[in-house]
Amino acid sequence: MSLAIEAAEPATRTREGMLERLSPVLLISPVIVTTLVFVYVFIVLTVLISLSTWSPVNLAGGFASPLMKNYSALFSNGRFQADLRNTVVFTSIFLFGSVGLGLALALLVDRQIRGRGIFRAIFLFPYALSFIVTGVAWRWLFNPESGVNVLFDALGINTLLSHVGVGPLKPAWLTDPTVWPPLNEKLAAIFPSAAALQFDIGVPLALIGVAIAASWQLSGFAMATFLAGLATIPDHIREAAKIDNASGWTYFRKITWPMLAPFTVVNLVILGHVSLKIFDLVFAMSGPGPGFATDVPGIFVFEMTFRALRYGLGAAGSVVMLLMVAIVIIPYLIRNARENH
Amino acid sequence: MTTVETFQPAASDGKIGLFLQKVAIYTALIVLSAFYLMPVYMMVVNGMKSATEVSISTMWQLPQSIGLGGFREAWSRLSSSFQNSLVITVSATVLSCLVGSLTGYILSLWRFKGANLISILIIFGMFIPYQSIIVPLVFFTQKVGLYGTIPGLILVHVIYGQSINALIFGNYYRSVPRSLIEAARVDGAGVWKVYWKIILPLSPPAFVVAAIFQFTNIWNDFLFGVTIVPNPQSQPVTVALNNLAGNFSVDWNVVMAGAVIAALPTAILYVALGRYFVRGLVSGSVKA
């Protein structure tokens, strides 16, 4: 639905008319110029670096030969392959956790209960923290000997489990190098060349801890978005549901969930792109992890650029990160713009 | 903000059903709150311990004596960078919100050639991974002499913050009633007048949302702070906190206390303004 104002309708030929036409553009021209330079020109420069042998200690470096050398090195690098696997796994778990939690929290908080404001503040506040702070705190919490595992004992959860006949819950969390299920062997039985795979296919268990910490931090944002969404459900629909004696579950399924759909999309897109480029949190929490179980492209780029001093390889990695984000974001942006104009 | 009785019991459930439901809800809320507050407890408690007492193996235990522990040391080491962060964050937040408001207004309400494309190009900027521009950014800031300066860092934050602000304000302004604007146009108001007289006065809820977003992102930024401002005298608090952790010989009680201190401004902001944040979102700042 377009509310667009047409700039100056007839008198376009007069001086004032042209100024009228130009004014909107003029007013945002600084923004356009700075965005062009600081985003797009810089991206182009980074792409150029990824195709070259340039580095601060090799300022005269020219184009690489072959041109795509850094990219072939990137994709044949076992660590980066593991990073791509980790991105897929982490994003899936994290989105499920943070959006799911956000929805649950919004539904719980959005009712006439005492202390609603306090609960909402509690759930929202982790979003205010820096990733570095969160990383350090959860690194401690996930220590297998003395962290949350201690709570499992203290709260009697393990005694309960032993009654049921299941072993005590003492996950290794971030120190767990296990990739489950162990698919490589089975694949190698079918495709012999799979035995040469440089990384293990499956879910690195250590990522679960990282996803929990990230969800803890960002579910508040999802909750806030869902709260905004819940408030858009018109009163008359709610009243009608009351009159019809709709049960809670039916109401949720037929009314709440569909009406929240656009907000779910917003959450998935925004949190999804955050998870694709995540760096600070994982770096502070676990680093690359045992056997690269928690390594992500963001950390790879940082280490390759600033420690190995392979600026070209690091730039190639960051271009790949940019492409991943673009694939998620651009369709959303286009749809958004089309709807609004 | 309107509330929703999402899980509506059927009329036949009666008072007991309602009561049980309330108990279930409160229990869930309390359990979840414990999950969300547990790390805070851990950080505060360990921040209060002395350097020899703090250890990863005793993280849950209360300190032997209630004292300032690491807080005093953490504050003495963080206070100057804390002030830097205040200057940087407040300036950059105010500036980028003003810029974003104008940008969002024009992009959402004015039609001109290429508006669509420009919109997408500007807003896409908020999604890029900073790794893809950090190296050129450092060299550019050095070339123009802004490297290592607080104004330089502020400028960087304003530039990279304008995208998300344009989105927030743009979405918000789309819900401004057309009639108001039409009336002003009939009276001969141009681009600027409409903004000044009509749009700006309506903007406070969007400003709150945008300001909270910007303040949080800028206060918590680490990457730009550490690469653009290496001088400790001008560093933001996130970089100073990272220095507290250091490479070797970490005083964990000071680190934990420092983390708590560094988190205070944004935490207070959220607790105080959280209601407005949600209210602002409700008024349409985040549209699907």
Added chain:
Amino acid sequence: MTWELNRRSLLKTGAALAGAAAVGAAAGRAAMAAGKLEIFSWWTSGGEAAALKALTDSYAAKFPGTELINAAVAGGGGTNAQSVLQARLAGGNPPDSWQGNSGTAFFDQYVGPGFVDDITSLYKSEGWEDKVPPAVLDLIRKDGKYYAVHVGAHRCNEVWYNKKLLQKHDIDIGETLSWDQFFAAAEKLKNAGVNALSLGDNGIWANARIFENTFTGLLGYEQTQKLWTGELSFDSPELKEAMKLHLKVLEFVNSDHSALSWDQAVGKVIDGSSAFNMHGDWAYGEFRKANAKDGEDFGWVSHPGTDDIFIIVTDCFTSPKGAPNPQEAINWLKTVGSADTQLAFSLNKGSVSPRLDVDKTKLPPYLQWSYDKFAKNKFVGSSVNGEQVPAAFVQAHFDALTTFVVNKNVDRFAAALAEAQQAISNG
């Protein structure tokens, strides 16, 4: 008419502003010249900061009246500092002096591109050339020219142990340690339910230390040199032996090793939950901080096979080209190169002064032992810190080790390291 007036006043204001700016800039530059010194390092906490303070205090005493700016950046084992430093150097914005390690990485990144000054004249005027062992000088000397001043040398190949804990289990460690002795002790401790070896390899480099100590000890001095010149490949039977040995050592480490940093691992030896820790003399600072007594609470010995080898990492300061305050920079170098300053530094950092003429008599027992080793041992630069190898190799080594620790595949590890080794010779 009004337009003209406005233009003139605009020009006037502009000129005034420009003039003010020019004066301000000149004043700024003049202010800089009046005694400032910016020191860049990655020493930000604990023993490091105290050690740095020893240096700056000494400087303030010898050259009073200078404003000292401490530009330290922590994190990533120096990675953050390195990235910041390189950005500054490439942008023509150097500090007055920076701290770094020496050796191959130093030559590649800073000497080659011309970021540091040749300070041979300083060495001659201060008479440093004959006070430091030649092999150590080679780490900052190329073609007879000197490019940095050593301030401390770390020995990487020690094994630390909790003496009281070992006594409780009837384990006695003498002047040297052999693998047989170590494994016997470790088995005994394991059977008694005690964690034999503590390791904190978050970031993997503490693990890389142990691996390097192990293969250096197994190969001996001559063969290790061949490794770094490329004559001996990583993909050889000797190295594979070392890799298998490394796996055997890792069987005795604490289960949460990947979550701990190296100082937390040393902490486990200090508080008695672990018996041994294999690390360089950075660990000494931890023991001192906890007020543990040399030789009573804890003991130390060379890593098996390395008693006659000093695996070295040095900290040194440079004279950057185009430093804003060159005279102060030279004064700084004179200070940190002097015997008394280095002694104070050594006490706080746990490292050894590279000067052979330092007065060791008042030093605590561990440092006495370490200084003795420095005078007698043969030197091998540590590959973990790029003393012998370029940065790209260090990263490749770490990455290959990260995978090896989990999949335990010796052949793959050897192949990966050999490939990285090839890359060095290919340039």
